[in-house]
Amino acid sequence: MNTVSLDTARPAVAAGKAPVLSVEHLCKTYPVGGGLFKAPRPLRAVDDVCLTVQRGETLGIVGESGSGKTTLSWMMLGLLRPSSGEMAVEGRPIASFDRLEIARKIQPIFQDPYSSLNPRQTIGEIVGAPLAVHRVGDAAQRARLVREIMDKVGLPARFAHAYPSQMSGGQRQRVAIARALVLKPEIVVCDEPTSALDVSVQAQILNLLKDLRQELGLTYVFVSHDLGVVEYISDRVAVMYMGRVVETGKASRLMSAPRHPYTQALMGSILTPDPALGLPELHLGRGFPDPLNAPSGCHFHPRCPEAADICRTTAPSQRHDEQGMVECHLRGGAPAQVISWKTGT
Amino acid sequence: MSAHSQPLLQVDGLSVEMDVAAGQLRAVSDVSFEVGSGRTFCLVGESGCGKTMTSLALMQLLPRKARLSARRILFEGRDLARMPPREVARLRGDRMGMIFQDPMTALNPVYTIGDQLAEVYVRHRRASRKQARERAVELLERVGIMSAGQRLAQYPHQLSGGLRQRVMIAMTLMCEPSLVIADEPTTALDVTVQVQILQLLKKLQAEMGMAIILITHNLGVVARMADDVAVMYGGRIVESGSPAQVFGRASHPYTRGLMACMPTRGEAGPGQRLGSIPGTVPSLVGELQGCAFRNRCAHAGDDCGHGVIAMRDAGGGHHYRCVLAAGAESGRHAVQEALQ
Numbered sequence: 001m002n003t004v005s006l007d008t009a010r011p012a013v014a015a016g017k018a019p020v021l022s023v024e025h026l027c028k029t030y031p032v033g034g035g036l037f038k039a040p041r042p043l044r045a046v047d048d049v050c051l052t053v054q055r056g057e058t059l060g061i062v063g064e065s066g067s068g069k070t071t072l073s074w075m076m077l078g079l080l081r082p083s084s085g086e087m088a089v090e091g092r093p094i095a096s097f098d099r100l101e102i103a104r105k106i107q108p109i110f111q112d113p114y115s116s117l118n119p120r121q122t123i124g125e126i127v128g129a130p131l132a133v134h135r136v137g138d139a140a141q142r143a144r145l146v147r148e149i150m151d152k153v154g155l156p157a158r159f160a161h162a163y164p165s166q167m168s169g170g171q172r173q174r175v176a177i178a179r180a181l182v183l184k185p186e187i188v189v190c191d192e193p194t195s196a197l198d199v200s201v202q203a204q205i206l207n208l209l210k211d212l213r214q215e216l217g218l219t220y221v222f223v224s225h226d227l228g229v230v231e232y233i234s235d236r237v238a239v240m241y242m243g244r245v246v247e248t249g250k251a252s253r254l255m256s257a258p259r260h261p262y263t264q265a266l267m268g269s270i271l272t273p274d275p276a277l278g279l280p281e282l283h284l285g286r287g288f289p290d291p292l293n294a295p296s297g298c299h300f301h302p303r304c305p306e307a308a309d310i311c312r313t314t315a316p317s318q319r320h321d322e323q324g325m326v327e328c329h330l331r332g333g334a335p336a337q338v339i340s341w342k343t344g345t
Numbered sequence: 346m347s348a349h350s351q352p353l354l355q356v357d358g359l360s361v362e363m364d365v366a367a368g369q370l371r372a373v374s375d376v377s378f379e380v381g382s383g384r385t386f387c388l389v390g391e392s393g394c395g396k397t398m399t400s401l402a403l404m405q406l407l408p409r410k411a412r413l414s415a416r417r418i419l420f421e422g423r424d425l426a427r428m429p430p431r432e433v434a435r436l437r438g439d440r441m442g443m444i445f446q447d448p449m450t451a452l453n454p455v456y457t458i459g460d461q462l463a464e465v466y467v468r469h470r471r472a473s474r475k476q477a478r479e480r481a482v483e484l485l486e487r488v489g490i491m492s493a494g495q496r497l498a499q500y501p502h503q504l505s506g507g508l509r510q511r512v513m514i515a516m517t518l519m520c521e522p523s524l525v526i527a528d529e530p531t532t533a534l535d536v537t538v539q540v541q542i543l544q545l546l547k548k549l550q551a552e553m554g555m556a557i558i559l560i561t562h563n564l565g566v567v568a569r570m571a572d573d574v575a576v577m578y579g580g581r582i583v584e585s586g587s588p589a590q591v592f593g594r595a596s597h598p599y600t601r602g603l604m605a606c607m608p609t610r611g612e613a614g615p616g617q618r619l620g621s622i623p624g625t626v627p628s629l630v631g632e633l634q635g636c637a638f639r640n641r642c643a644h645a646g647d648d649c650g651h652g653v654i655a656m657r658d659a660g661g662g663h664h665y666r667c668v669l670a671a672g673a674e675s676g677r678h679a680v681q682e683a684l685q
Binding site for chain 2: 064065168170171198199200201202203204206207210225226227228229231232265266268269270271272273274275276277278279280282284
């Protein structure tokens with residue numbers, strides 16, 4: 001296996017192809033609080049994140065609320081300016097792109113199809129808006145492109161004159177997907193695209209996203225807190241905790257043999273519909289630590305069932321091997337411990 | 346539940362109708378179920394299936410334009426359906442409590458945690474403020490909140506989501522109700538916190554013996570929590586039984602479809618596709634003939650379009666509302682294979 005292409009920190013130059021998206025030492029810090037005589041305190045929403053995404057691959061980003069996954073995805077979309085660090089699309093620094101250029105490369109799909117669509121525009125106008133902004137073709141050509149993409153995402157042509165209020169949640173999310181794809185972007189950043197949907201509709205949308213990736217050669221960055229969904233759609237997964245990426249690896253490996261104690265707890269908290277199994281015991285400390293007063297050493301140590309003295313004092317460094325990356329004093333180096341999470345079959 | 350003792354709650358023929366611009370909407374149609382003391386009963390279904398309306402009807406907290414009708418709703422031997430609203434209000438918060446999905450909107454932002462907890466106790470038990478405060482500290486400690494005394498002076502916005510839900514649970518349990526209705530209590534929480542809150546509910550149930558009606562769309566939560574399950578679709582219960590029956594031998598095509606929609610662990614691959622249910626939930630406005638699921642059902646035939654489909658008995662307390670017994674059999678194997 002080529003270690004470099006699986007790796008996160010080092011750019012994949014040796015692999016002979018540049019990753020379609022690379023993020024190096026990316027940080028986003030917000031000043032919080034403060035007053036007339038009080039300096040604001042920094043909140044590290046994203047802390048030294050290094051990731052690469054290869055063309056055609058889906059990178060899943062998981063973590064709990066407040067872990068920084070949405071902030072990271074907004075920086076990837078160019079909606080937020082990083083405090084420090086580098087981002088490159090197809091090897092070119094993102095700062096050298098202008099707004100329209102970057103929008104042609106990277107497009108978003110957001111969580112809530114109720115608030116992400118303008119209620120006063122018809123579906124045709126919504127889907128065609130990126131074409132108008134980018135001055136693609138004339139009106140007739142634009143109408144044809146809109147029809148084509150609506151057909152691809154499974155929206156009947158008659159919906160072009162409908163308004164979002166006349167559509168169901170699943171149909172609205174199809175509209176959002178059509179709008180994201182109409183400019184033929186390289187990368188689609190999906191931020192919890194199915195969280196607002198019912199289970200049966202979620203399955204339709206996930207299947208659609210998978211088909212479109214194949215058909216259009218898309219690259220996805222898929223942000224979600226639902227690990228079942230992430231496993232289904234992702235090739236590789238990055239786990240975030242308090243702004244840091246604490247583990248990366250192939251989705252199948254991460255699910256079957258998680259290494260970081262936090263990843264293990266996350267995997268353990270997946271509730272499969274198996275009545276023979278009770279509630280899992282996570283052995284996690286309670287509560288999410290205050291991000292303004294991040295714990296010393298490893299940020300996870302107050303909740304970690306295995307925390308040792310070194311975890312309380314010293315921040316762990318990242319260790320890379322052929323299985324991915326893990327940031328933990330107690331893991332890495334040695335081959336991954338294989339922990340079987342019983343799926344109950 | 347044993348045959349001779351009466352269940353804590355007996356719902357018989359509950360319907361909820363609402364007038365909307367397009368006509369009359371039947372949110373809940375002829376729903377009947379029983380909940381035994383100390384048991385966990387799960388109502389599961391997707392949005393718009395009537396599960397929340399059912400729970401609000403039990404508490405008589407329905408929106409003003411909704412009309413409730415029922416043959417009877419027996420709770421602790423008294424018929425809620427025939428009880429004047431003031432009497433039901435006296436039971437709410439005392440004998441039955443409710444935990445809502447979003448503790449941020451269910452808690453009052455301008456009152457401290459202590460004030461909100463004490464209010465319930467003062468009102469129903471005529472306790473003094475001091476007694477109520479002591480009771481509040483006791484409950485906060487029981488739901489696992491550290492330094493409970495100091496928390497009393499805090500406001501909801503100063504707590505994390507998981508802590509807020511613990512406060513909500515403590516508030517519900519102040520008067521030791523015999524029935525707690527929890528409407529999507531963990532949907533707004535992170536997965537690890539969800540497991541912790543569910544564990545807490547189970548622990549408190551073992552200690553205090555209350556029955557729980559758990560309303561959720563999450564099949565995983567149902568499977569791990571329920572003693573009894575009812576699957577709702579289009580305002581009706583379409584399948585009911587024990588979790589082993591409903592999940593292991595799913596007989597209604599909708600239940601089977603839901604199961605197939607769940608991503609299965611360890612089976613994701615480039616070619617792997619999820620099962621999905623085509624189409625969307627039907628409108629419940631106007632008179633609905635036949636099976637509400639037939640437009641999305643692969644097995645639907647002529648028999649599915651007439652009258653009200655009756656519940657069939659699959660034995661051992663397992664019931665389902667489908668005329669296609671044979672179709673159910675063949676589909677059942679497919680689902681079981683998918684689950685292996």
